[in-house]
Amino acid sequence: MQRYFIDSYITDTTVHLNEAMMHHLNRVLRLKQTTTICVVDASSRVFEVRIEPNQEVGTILNEINQKDDFPIDLTLAVALLKKDKFEWVIQKATELGATRILPFVSERTIIDVDVKDFEKKRVRYQTIAKEASEQSHRKHMCQIESLHSFKQVCHRSAAFKGLCFERVEHESVSLQTCMNLASLVVVGPEGGFSHQEVELARSHGFKLISLGHKTLRAETAAIAVCAMIEAYHDQ
Numbered sequence: 001m002q003r004y005f006i007d008s009y010i011t012d013t014t015v016h017l018n019e020a021m022m023h024h025l026n027r028v029l030r031l032k033q034t035t036t037i038c039v040v041d042a043s044s045r046v047f048e049v050r051i052e053p054n055q056e057v058g059t060i061l062n063e064i065n066q067k068d069d070f071p072i073d074l075t076l077a078v079a080l081l082k083k084d085k086f087e088w089v090i091q092k093a094t095e096l097g098a099t100r101i102l103p104f105v106s107e108r109t110i111i112d113v114d115v116k117d118f119e120k121k122r123v124r125y126q127t128i129a130k131e132a133s134e135q136s137h138r139k140h141m142c143q144i145e146s147l148h149s150f151k152q153v154c155h156r157s158a159a160f161k162g163l164c165f166e167r168v169e170h171e172s173v174s175l176q177t178c179m180n181l182a183s184l185v186v187v188g189p190e191g192g193f194s195h196q197e198v199e200l201a202r203s204h205g206f207k208l209i210s211l212g213h214k215t216l217r218a219e220t221a222a223i224a225v226c227a228m229i230e231a232y233h234d235q
C-alpha cells in the first residue's frame with residue numbers, strides 16, 4: 001500500500017491530501033479508481049485512508065497498530081562521504097531502520113563544506129530519508145541532523161557509544177554489546193579516524209567496535225551496523 005508522511009495530526013474522519021501527494025497519486029501513479037493508501041501523521045500514527053482520483057480529501061478507514069521500525073533507538077553518525085555515497089547511506093540506513101543519521105566532519109573528511117552550506121544539503125538529505133521511510137513502510141521518518149564536528153559527536157550522550165574502528169585491537173567489542181541499548185554508533189570517513197580522534201572518543205566513553213577482520217568501505221560499514229543490529233534481534 002502506498003504510504004505518505006504528513007506534517008499535521010489526524011483528529012478527524014477525513015484527511016487533506018497535500019500537493020505533493022496529489023501529484024504523486026494522480027500524475028505519477030495515475031490513479032483511476034478508488035484506492036486505499038496509508039497516511040502517517042505527525043505523531044507517527046498510521047491510518048488506512050480511502051481516496052478517489054483527483055479528490056483532495058481522503059476518508060479515514062481505520063488506524064493500524066504498527067510495531068516500531070527498529071529494535072533499538074539508533075543514532076548512526078557517519079562522516080560526510082564523497083559523491084553520492086552519503087545519499088546512498090541515508091537511503092539504505094533508512095530502509096534498514098536507523099532512527100536518525102548524524103552527519104559529521106572529522107580530520108580526514110575529504111569534502112569541504114561548512115555548517116551554513118550544509119543546511120541546503122540537509123533539506124535534500126531529509127527528502128531522501130522521507131521517501132525511503134515511505135517506501136520501506138516505516139512509522140517514524142528517519143531524521144537527518146545538522147552537521148556536527150567530531151568533537152560535538154564525542155560530547156553526545158547515549159546509553160551506549162561505539163566508534164567503528166577497523167584496526168582490531170584487544171579491547172574492541174562486537175556490536176552485540178549495544179544490542180539492547182539506545183545507541184550512538186559512529187563510522188569514519190574514507191581515510192578513517194586519526195589516532196587523536198580515537199583517543200578523544202575513548203575519553204568520552206566510546207567503546208571501539210569491530211565489524212570483523214576485513215576493512216570495509218565507510219558506506220559498507222554504516223549499512224553493516226544497521227543490518228547486524230536488525231539481524232540480531234530477528235533471530
Ligand code: SAH
Nearest residue numbers: 164165166187188191192211215216218221
Ligand atoms: N582508511 C582506512 C579505512 C577506513 S574505512 C584504512 O585504509 O585503513 C572507513 C570507516 O569504516 C572507518 O573509519 C570505520 O569507522 C569503518 N570500518 C571499516 N571497516 C571496519 C571494520 N572492520 N570494523 C569496524 N569499523 C570499520
